[in-house]
Amino acid sequence: MAKRTVAPDSELVAGLTRRQLQEIYYYLALARAAEERLEILFRQGHVHGGLYRSLGQEGESVACAYALRPRTDGTGDLIAPLIRNTGAIFVMGGTPLEYFRQYLARGAGPSRGRETNIHFTDFARGIIGPVSPLGTMMEVLAGAMLACRMRGEDRVGMIWCGDGQTSTGAWHEGINFAAVQRCPVVVVIEANRWAFSTPTALQTRAKQFVDKAVGYGIAGERVDGNDVIATYEAARRAVDRARAGEGPTLLEAETYRLRGHAQHDAQDYVPADELEQAQARDPVELFRKRLLAAAWATSAELAAVHGRVAREVEQAAQQAVADPYPEAEEACAGIYTDVEIRPPWTRLEAPDPARA
Numbered sequence: 321m322a323k324r325t326v327a328p329d330s331e332l333v334a335g336l337t338r339r340q341l342q343e344i345y346y347y348l349a350l351a352r353a354a355e356e357r358l359e360i361l362f363r364q365g366h367v368h369g370g371l372y373r374s375l376g377q378e379g380e381s382v383a384c385a386y387a388l389r390p391r392t393d394g395t396g397d398l399i400a401p402l403i404r405n406t407g408a409i410f411v412m413g414g415t416p417l418e419y420f421r422q423y424l425a426r427g428a429g430p431s432r433g434r435e436t437n438i439h440f441t442d443f444a445r446g447i448i449g450p451v452s453p454l455g456t457m458m459e460v461l462a463g464a465m466l467a468c469r470m471r472g473e474d475r476v477g478m479i480w481c482g483d484g485q486t487s488t489g490a491w492h493e494g495i496n497f498a499a500v501q502r503c504p505v506v507v508v509i510e511a512n513r514w515a516f517s518t519p520t521a522l523q524t525r526a527k528q529f530v531d532k533a534v535g536y537g538i539a540g541e542r543v544d545g546n547d548v549i550a551t552y553e554a555a556r557r558a559v560d561r562a563r564a565g566e567g568p569t570l571l572e573a574e575t576y577r578l579r580g581h582a583q584h585d586a587q588d589y590v591p592a593d594e595l596e597q598a599q600a601r602d603p604v605e606l607f608r609k610r611l612l613a614a615a616w617a618t619s620a621e622l623a624a625v626h627g628r629v630a631r632e633v634e635q636a637a638q639q640a641v642a643d644p645y646p647e648a649e650e651a652c653a654g655i656y657t658d659v660e661i662r663p664p665w666t667r668l669e670a671p672d673p674a675r676a
């Protein structure tokens with residue numbers, strides 16, 4: 321029998337079409353290529369602040385976000401990404417140009433040069449930028465999703481939290497609040513075995529992070545975060561539960577941080593054999609092999625994806641480098657709000673003690 325190179329739609333997996341499977345691959349390749357290009361820009365002195373790679377974690381970031389409904393008009397699902405979620409930002413509609421401008425602190429960047437890396441917010445595309453103290457975004461997203469529900473909006477929020485972040489008081493308060501209020505939230509724990517130089521064994525006595533779901537009274541799933549299809553399926557179930565009003569899910573994605581915490585960290589605390597083993601589980605490479613083996617894509621199609629990614633990344637990088645920094649006067653604009661607030665003020669009346 322002749323070797324078949326194109327699988328019909330009926331043979332596809334996890335409810336995904338051929339086009340969607342290849343689109344997932346595009347986002348994986350885009351995240352990796354954008355960060356690789358950024359690393360060069362970093363060495364050339366163009367990047368302001370730190371550079372945090374998601375190398376080895378692109379799979380869980382892209383696969384989870386792909387289970388959401390991205391929109392560009394502020395009506396879609398929301399994400400609270402962290403430093404290892406370049407891929408998720410692209411899935412939600414962030415572009416390589418915005419990404420480079422942001423890292424290069426350019427005036428036309430999403431935060432207009434006021435903040436760096438992924439610290440930017442884009443409400444239209446449902447991206448809530450992080451504040452730096454870890455754990456606090458769990459509270460922010462819980463509150464945002466409670467607000468969405470109170471307004472009757474059909475929206476789901478997804479947050480990525482490192483294993484280290486789960487040890488903070490703010491994270492506990494946030495996830496507990498989300499659980500009690502049944503907020504439509506998916507909490508992805510990126511269990512990448514390290515929090516800077518602190519190994520998981522010094523982070524928690526729990527055997528696995530998913531066990532914590534029981535304590536919060538919410539659904540929990542644990543998945544191989546480097547298996548793109550399995551992660552997408554688990555994220556999809558979690559998103560469906562949230563949309564159906566069943567509250568949060570704690571989704572533990574087992575993965576590995578193939579680089580140091582940031583560019584300045586040579587990760588010399590990591591045992592060499594651990595790194596070697598993890599490299600053999602590169603999520604992008606695993607997914608590429610699976611696409612080809614299952615005939616969900618041909619090598620020509622994947623080569624075309626890489627060609628497109630290389631063009632987009634190079635064009636965006638060059639454009640961002642050529643772009644100007646913000647004007648100095650801009651530093652004073654937009655500090656509080658761009659919305660003009662005029663009287664009469666509306667204020668909730670304090671209860672009358674005489675009537676209590």
Ligand SMILES: Cc1ncc(C[n+]2csc(CCOP(=O)(O)OP(=O)(O)O)c2C)c(N)n1
Binds near residue numbers: 452453455486488510
């Ligand atoms: C409350 C708090 N403590 C410390 C830091 C500094 N810090 C930033 S990222 C990081 C490591 C976080 O590790 P983890 O949550 O496992 O995420 P990963 O880097 O592995 O993705 C630390 C210690 C911080 N931002 N906030």
Ligand SMILES: [Mg+2]
Binds near residue numbers: 483511513514516
């Ligand atoms: Mg970690």
